[in-house]
Amino acid sequence: MDESSRIIGTAGEKGCKYRCVYCFTREPDYKRSPRFDILRTRDLVRISCSSQVIQPVCDTELLLTPGWKNYIDELVSTGKIISFATKSEIEGDNIEFLKGINEILMSNKKVLHVGITIVKLVGWKEIEPNAPSPEARIATLRRLWENGIPTTVLVRPIIPTLTKHEIKEIVEKTYRFCHGYLAGPLYLTPAVEQYLNQKNIKYLVTERIATWQKTKPKLRVIECSELEEELRINAELKGRRLFENNVKN
Numbered sequence: 001m002d003e004s005s006r007i008i009g010t011a012g013e014k015g016c017k018y019r020c021v022y023c024f025t026r027e028p029d030y031k032r033s034p035r036f037d038i039l040r041t042r043d044l045v046r047i048s049c050s051s052q053v054i055q056p057v058c059d060t061e062l063l064l065t066p067g068w069k070n071y072i073d074e075l076v077s078t079g080k081i082i083s084f085a086t087k088s089e090i091e092g093d094n095i096e097f098l099k100g101i102n103e104i105l106m107s108n109k110k111v112l113h114v115g116i117t118i119v120k121l122v123g124w125k126e127i128e129p130n131a132p133s134p135e136a137r138i139a140t141l142r143r144l145w146e147n148g149i150p151t152t153v154l155v156r157p158i159i160p161t162l163t164k165h166e167i168k169e170i171v172e173k174t175y176r177f178c179h180g181y182l183a184g185p186l187y188l189t190p191a192v193e194q195y196l197n198q199k200n201i202k203y204l205v206t207e208r209i210a211t212w213q214k215t216k217p218k219l220r221v222i223e224c225s226e227l228e229e230e231l232r233i234n235a236e237l238k239g240r241r242l243f244e245n246n247v248k249n
Contacts, residue, residue: 005052006054006055007047007048007054008058009035009037009054009056009057009058010032010035011057011071015060016064017130018130018131020129021126021191021192022157022189022192023189024187029217030059033213036071037056037071037074044074044077045078048078051080053080054078054080054081054082054083055083056075057084057085061087061088062086063088063090063094069097073101076105079108079110081110083112083113083114084113085115085154086114086115086116086140087137088132088140089132089140090143090144091139091143096147098112098147098149099149102147102148102150114144115154116152116154116178117137117156118134118137119155119156119159119162120134120166121134121169122166127195134170138177145176145177151179152178152181152182152243153170153180153182155182156183157185157187158185158223158224158228159186159224160203161196161199162224164230167230171231175235175238175239175240178240179240180241181235181242181243183242185208185223186221186223186224187220188221205221206220206221206222207219207220
């Protein structure tokens, strides 16, 4: 899937309550995608007409957004694949709601796709101080999978403090409940720089064009190609893939 195949928006106010160290959306020069949650249904249909996939919450947590269920209901009218990533615990009525949304989409040969972010198992609270634990996220992954909702695991961003042992453990604990994995670079913000310096971690900085942002800015990133390759190898050993984008292809 290339960039022209998806349309990216957001919802709610800027900034997620989880306040993860690696989050770059709170930076003053970050430009948000358009807010889709304030659009009328006909406008959502119009702007998504040439896309295959709609990603409605690119920079925040869907389940922490007021009125998120109504928002997802509106998006069903676009007739597109709906894809979002989350660290939230999803259970009970919320699982049932998403199951129902997926069933509606599947009746039109589309799906709801959910990516569960797991970037560390050891010392995760240092970088995700307010988010649910990795164990809680794995439980959410399993619930989604067992209710027929397609999932991937997002080891994104890849943190230089991630170990090969953790990668193997993440795959071992999740491969039965996902179609595959997605990796990505770590954007170098002041908070990330401070965290890595405190850990005495050496890193190589490069520039990457953020093609998913409307202005396509050049951003400083840390790429961990060796760890990404380790993830690919472990995924393939379990019959899973390392995908290039958020939607299974």
